[in-house]
Amino acid sequence: MTLILALDFGGTKLAAATVNVGSKQWLGYERRLSPTNANAETDLEIMRSLINSLLKGVKPDAIGVSFGGPVDATTGKVRLSHHVMGWENVPLRNLLEDEFGVPTRVDNDANVAALGEYRFGAGQGYDSLFYITVSTGVGGGWILNGKPWRGAEGMAGEIGHMVVDPSGPVCLCGKRGCVERLASGPYMAQDAREILLNEPHRDYRGEIIRELVGDNLESITGQILSNAAAAGDNLAKEILCRASWALGVGIGNVANLINPQLFVLGGGVTKAGEHFWEVLRKMSRETALPEVNFEIVPAALGDDAPLWGAVALALDSLQ
């Protein structure tokens, strides 16, 4: 029996799981939220305690790691985390190989989640796919010819900062109208908040959002917008419509450029309901050339995609 340890260092949560090779069920699974003042040290400490509680001294055969930030997948060295301090140039792979004495592979979460969906999820049986996660950010990972494509420096997949509307609102990246600015949860919440502040209590526009947050506009989230849209709120529908428009244009552009068979979409925002998917499918179809065919499907592994991808990474290290 080959035992795999899969780790997921997310921006806000840490998760670890074990699985016997061939099984589709976790043997053990532990997760914990990252504390507010988290740094690399505290993250590693929490992860160690999760691992201990899972392994109870048993040695795994290999370790796979998903990390929420840029990683040099060749060396397994973390470049940095955009959410947690102190991760600059941490040699995570070496660190874990020294500690556990087994082969370890580390890659960034979007690449790992793409690999997870390809090997165990919605991408099974396809040879080329682009995985997109739409959540607090918008990121992506490639599978080409059945293998991860990471780009010359491991930076491939950044659909989030593709500009789709150069006259759109300014993103933290400095550009206007990139996909992430229009489609990520926090930015959509920010836009809703600003509109509701500037247009107080106009008939029916945003009334359901206000109800859901009890008029406390600060607590609007992407999730609340999804719920409000599902309940028929016009403002929430507008904002989600623009998000799905941006994603659809992005996907169509990507289809023209790389012509993959499949797009797999994960992350909370993609749960925004049928209208969201309709607009997204329509816009991607209109943006892609008529000769360029593709499917768009929801991710199958949910929040576990990075962990399952980490299992695939670990398996590859044993070959």
Added chain:
Amino acid sequence: MTLILALDFGGTKLAAATVNVGSKQWLGYERRLSPTNANAETDLEIMRSLINSLLKGVKPDAIGVSFGGPVDATTGKVRLSHHVMGWENVPLRNLLEDEFGVPTRVDNDANVAALGEYRFGAGQGYDSLFYITVSTGVGGGWILNGKPWRGAEGMAGEIGHMVVDPSGPVCLCGKRGCVERLASGPYMAQDAREILLNEPHRDYRGEIIRELVGDNLESITGQILSNAAAAGDNLAKEILCRASWALGVGIGNVANLINPQLFVLGGGVTKAGEHFWEVLRKMSRETALPEVNFEIVPAALGDDAPLWGAVALALDSLQ
């Protein structure tokens, strides 16, 4: 001595060349313009006469073909030509293999030119690159991991129809503000023509263009705009500036998505002078994320890129 026959079925011209493997010089080279009423039959007839004049009965060891339109590279079957009638589903590879009795490979011109630049031109020594040709259209071809990436159905590389300005002018493809609509020679000429028709003889705007075409606005071309811009014409500079803006945004988006080491730019429009390249470099740098690095260089093989790529295709067929 291994003799390669390279063929280039362009939209408006036909070219054939022979080379001994290892040599960087053509042994023989023939080209002819496609007649105005060309169809697949006449193109094939002209190509046969070019080949006969080159080979004089000698049998080549392999044939490589660049075709100006979508091709199924696996079977070597042409799907269609957007410029010449009658090419629908022509099994060009089978046809040539039957006729010459030697291994033959066929692929579309952008993929073949990318391969040419990679093996014999500006892309030598790089492992991942995107070749872009900016001429009567805007097309592209991929080299990833040292091999052509054609996409699931051979349609990859279509940067020309990436939307960079959704409020821009309408393209033949039905979308607004795609790269080809803003940066291809004929569209730029059309835009100049319309502006000059609507704003007759305003001070200094377009005066040099008018001089160059002797007030015959119909004869404005991309080339003439390049020349006028180089001579200081403000309108020509504006139009070329928008073209290089569009290309720069497109390149930056592609860099974020695929993170190739190198972009190689060919085609007449890229000869528009230093300012064109400055804007293009600046915009691509601003559009790409700070961590995403790449170089942009001019193509080295000029109009011969497809023929040299055809040589590489033919060589691959001998392995």
